[in-house]
Amino acid sequence: xxxxELTVTELIDRLVNGTTTNVEIVKAVLERIREVEGAVNAxxxxxxxxxxxxxxxxxxxxxxxxEAIGPLQGLPIAIKDSICTKGLLTTAASKMLGExxxxxxxxxxxxxxxxxxxxxxxxxxxEFSMGSTTENSAFGVTRNPRNLDYVPGGSSGGSAAAVxxxxxxxxxxxxxxxxxxxxAAYCGIVGLKPTYGRISRFGLIAYASSLDQIGxxxxxxxxxxxxxxxxxxxxxxxxxSLGTPVPTFPKKADSASLRVGxxxxxxxxxxxxxxxxxxxxxxxLMKGQGHTVVPISLPNSKxxxxxxYIIATAEASSNLARYDGVQYGHRTSQPGGLIDMVTxxxxxxxxxxxxxxxxxxxxxxxxxxxDQYYLKACKVRRLIADDFSRAFEQCxxxxxxxxxxxxxxxxxxxxxxxxxxxTDIYSVTANLAGLPALTLPCGTxxxxxxxxxxxxxxxxxxETLCRASLAIEKLLREE
Amino acid sequence: MELTRExxxxxxxxxxxSLSDEELDRxxxxxxxxxxxxxxxxxxxxxxxxxxxxxxxxTNVFREDEPHPSLPRDQAFANAPKSDGKYFLVPPxxxxxx
Numbered sequence: 139x140x141x142x143e144l145t146v147t148e149l150i151d152r153l154v155n156g157t158t159t160n161v162e163i164v165k166a167v168l169e170r171i172r173e174v175e176g177a178v179n180a181x182x183x184x185x186x187x188x189x190x191x192x193x194x195x196x197x198x199x200x201x202x203x204x205e206a207i208g209p210l211q212g213l214p215i216a217i218k219d220s221i222c223t224k225g226l227l228t229t230a231a232s233k234m235l236g237e238x239x240x241x242x243x244x245x246x247x248x249x250x251x252x253x254x255x256x257x258x259x260x261x262x263x264x265e266f267s268m269g270s271t272t273e274n275s276a277f278g279v280t281r282n283p284r285n286l287d288y289v290p291g292g293s294s295g296g297s298a299a300a301v302x303x304x305x306x307x308x309x310x311x312x313x314x315x316x317x318x319x320x321x322a323a324y325c326g327i328v329g330l331k332p333t334y335g336r337i338s339r340f341g342l343i344a345y346a347s348s349l350d351q352i353g354x355x356x357x358x359x360x361x362x363x364x365x366x367x368x369x370x371x372x373x374x375x376x377x378x379s380l381g382t383p384v385p386t387f388p389k390k391a392d393s394a395s396l397r398v399g400x401x402x403x404x405x406x407x408x409x410x411x412x413x414x415x416x417x418x419x420x421x422x423l424m425k426g427q428g429h430t431v432v433p434i435s436l437p438n439s440k441x442x443x444x445x446x447y448i449i450a451t452a453e454a455s456s457n458l459a460r461y462d463g464v465q466y467g468h469r470t471s472q473p474g475g476l477i478d479m480v481t482x483x484x485x486x487x488x489x490x491x492x493x494x495x496x497x498x499x500x501x502x503x504x505x506x507x508x509d510q511y512y513l514k515a516c517k518v519r520r521l522i523a524d525d526f527s528r529a530f531e532q533c534x535x536x537x538x539x540x541x542x543x544x545x546x547x548x549x550x551x552x553x554x555x556x557x558x559x560x561t562d563i564y565s566v567t568a569n570l571a572g573l574p575a576l577t578l579p580c581g582t583x584x585x586x587x588x589x590x591x592x593x594x595x596x597x598x599x600x601e602t603l604c605r606a607s608l609a610i611e612k613l614l615r616e617e
Numbered sequence: 618m619e620l621t622r623e624x625x626x627x628x629x630x631x632x633x634x635s636l637s638d639e640e641l642d643r644x645x646x647x648x649x650x651x652x653x654x655x656x657x658x659x660x661x662x663x664x665x666x667x668x669x670x671x672x673x674x675x676t677n678v679f680r681e682d683e684p685h686p687s688l689p690r691d692q693a694f695a696n697a698p699k700s701d702g703k704y705f706l707v708p709p710x711x712x713x714x715x
Contacts, residue, residue, distance in 0.1 A: 241688055348671045374680070378675065444655035455632065465697055466696035474708060475709055476708050479707065479708050481634065485634050494644060498652075501620075511655065513668055515658060517663035518658055520669035555647050570672070
């Protein structure tokens, strides 16, 4: 097996026992990028080979000299291009930030550097993370490495595709309504979104601040939590980051039995039969292993999608007001006064989906409509979160599909925004309620496309999420 | 309630976006469909429900009012579309009509 296909844990084992080197790993990853990137287009930026190899060699030399190396052991890590990296182009896949080179590191990047990770490059996304397929990028679409005619999901489609294609052992994404978990599921890998506030958002280019959370795309469950333990924790630069200590995560499945909540509402009409069967089989395996399946109800779930699109667009319209062509970002070359300059800069640089969401957000916040839309959505959000709190009195984790179907064909839904939004129906609740959630592959369709199962835990219960996910992963592997 | 072309034109102006006639037609239709869909929330009884603007409980965070190092000027201007090294430069705010 190529080094480009191993997990982070396996790579670290080989580095520590001396059977491979950082230089070999970086070479294997760059070789894979050369092979597949023309078709997949997972990256917007890959750092220059000489820089990457020099950093890798420095880690090899350190290890040779017996010096201590941090938990990421000099491994290359791909980063969603909505996360600021000092001195490295960060575009959010928008023409607006097409030449933006951040003067600072996001907190997660600073922590990765401190933990001795190598920044490999920046991955493609829907523009400002607004989309579910990575088709809304100013830098071209990303294709699903499992089948190039299909979407990789989105918005962190570049991160998921890079990990699935062997172009990076692990990647950071960001998840506002499913943007890490859904592409991970479409590409057949693991996607983790922790509790809101578990990871600092400082330096994450904001889409919807009360929902945004950085997450991880990885090849297995243990890798996702290894990365989480590096990047999680309170940050004085983000006053919404949690002040509670980051738990220690188990690395291997144990035999403790779990109460697994299964919400009826997530298995209704609109769910693809093959997805339904794969999730059911996963639940049967869990029952066979002595876990208890508890039927639960999340009655307000059917309102989650309209709630999400009102709140997310309202926040986006405020967050994206900062792009005015003054301090950074695209500025028009058309003549005119200040207002013309701002209007023309925004009109030229934003794509259609971004324009739609800014306008929708400004509409639902505008005089006369604020209470009817935004305030109403905030109230329904409370009801959705309360449903989960009640459910977690009866179960340790909740298991349900991440999306109504596996990946679909490129271009299939681009003409119809509402149909596209409906693909997020099972993923947005974890963001609205701020809950930690993870997807892992649990089967494939007859067309060979991966199916993901989602595991959700109560707020701040990432340790339980990790235990349950490891248990499910083990069952599915042994099957 | 029907979303009109005029509503969208007004929202576009407030959003500092300029739309062509074709875009105005298309966005009016698309935004109208989305707004129709979100009417689903009207069937929920939310009387007495406290709005939730944020996941988790937010508490105010204080820190000592002490100076910290800030971004050096050259770095702050490095991404500016137009500056003179001291200020960000923009076109005139008041149109002179010259």
